[in-house]
Amino acid sequence: MTIKNKSLTDGMEIEHTVGNVFADDAKMSMRNVDVFYGDKQAIKNVSIDLARNQVTALIGPSGCGKSTFLRCLNRMNDTIDICKIKGSLLLDGEDIYHKKMDPVLLRARVGMVFQKPNPFPKSIYDNVAYGPRIHGLAASKDDLDEIVINSLQKAGLYKEVKDRLSASGTGLSGGQQQRLCIARTIAVSPEIILMDEPASALDPIATAIIEELIDELKEKYTIAIVTHSMQQAARISQTTAYFHMGSLVEVGSTDHIFTNPSHKLTENYITGRFG
Numbered sequence: 001m002t003i004k005n006k007s008l009t010d011g012m013e014i015e016h017t018v019g020n021v022f023a024d025d026a027k028m029s030m031r032n033v034d035v036f037y038g039d040k041q042a043i044k045n046v047s048i049d050l051a052r053n054q055v056t057a058l059i060g061p062s063g064c065g066k067s068t069f070l071r072c073l074n075r076m077n078d079t080i081d082i083c084k085i086k087g088s089l090l091l092d093g094e095d096i097y098h099k100k101m102d103p104v105l106l107r108a109r110v111g112m113v114f115q116k117p118n119p120f121p122k123s124i125y126d127n128v129a130y131g132p133r134i135h136g137l138a139a140s141k142d143d144l145d146e147i148v149i150n151s152l153q154k155a156g157l158y159k160e161v162k163d164r165l166s167a168s169g170t171g172l173s174g175g176q177q178q179r180l181c182i183a184r185t186i187a188v189s190p191e192i193i194l195m196d197e198p199a200s201a202l203d204p205i206a207t208a209i210i211e212e213l214i215d216e217l218k219e220k221y222t223i224a225i226v227t228h229s230m231q232q233a234a235r236i237s238q239t240t241a242y243f244h245m246g247s248l249v250e251v252g253s254t255d256h257i258f259t260n261p262s263h264k265l266t267e268n269y270i271t272g273r274f275g
């Protein structure tokens, strides 16, 4: 199927997304998504699936719309008054922009980890317990303890913090704070985790730990990650989507995109000719 997308990019016309936008087992399906900030169109007719239990990397030059698109997937853009979204965005076939969809519940199902670790100024325990408490997920203190410990274990942080759960989350190292934020996201049992450059503020060792963690997390969750690091996209994702000036130029298996991209714009970007 050809999905028409006529927009001019560096003199090169993007008529349609190259590659297969359909996943065999789609957790989320986006079709013909347009996003506007006021009069300015930031996303142009983008269609893509997120394959279940896979990592999908969104790459492209600065300002191409990666974060804007990612934020559409859990309605984070709702908080921006001038932002308008058109098109179809389905989670297991359910329209996430339907008027009956509660954005707070949606964001528990589609969690998000940001570029800069942003723990609450609370204890490590309370950071992770916060979501389960507001969503009423624990019937007792024992239940809550179990959720907190499980989430910290899944985020690969438990061993490092088990003796200081009442210490402040903001006192941890940057890498530990980011894993705490991942534990906080996991604690409300999401189905999808969105990550917006989750390792860009971290040193190489903390980055490697987060990358290993992402690889483990995909066993349970569907993951979409925005990254500026092509090496990172190549290491951790199974599918890569290349954005350029609001359009989705190409999508395909990560191996294909990084070894033999079909579109000239993708090739230019991955070979470092621009971006």
Ligand SMILES: Nc1ncnc2c1ncn2[C@@H]1O[C@H](COP(=O)(O)OP(=O)(O)OP(=O)(O)O)[C@@H](O)[C@H]1O
Pocket: 037, 042, 060, 061, 062, 063, 064, 065, 066, 067, 068, 069, 080
């Ligand atoms: N809140 C906003 N209000 C108005 N315009 C915005 C807003 N957020 C983003 N934009 C614009 O939308 C376009 C896409 O921005 P976006 O941040 O999604 O790109 P990006 O590919 O994630 O960039 P980067 O890699 O630099 O983070 C840019 O032109 C940007 O200036």
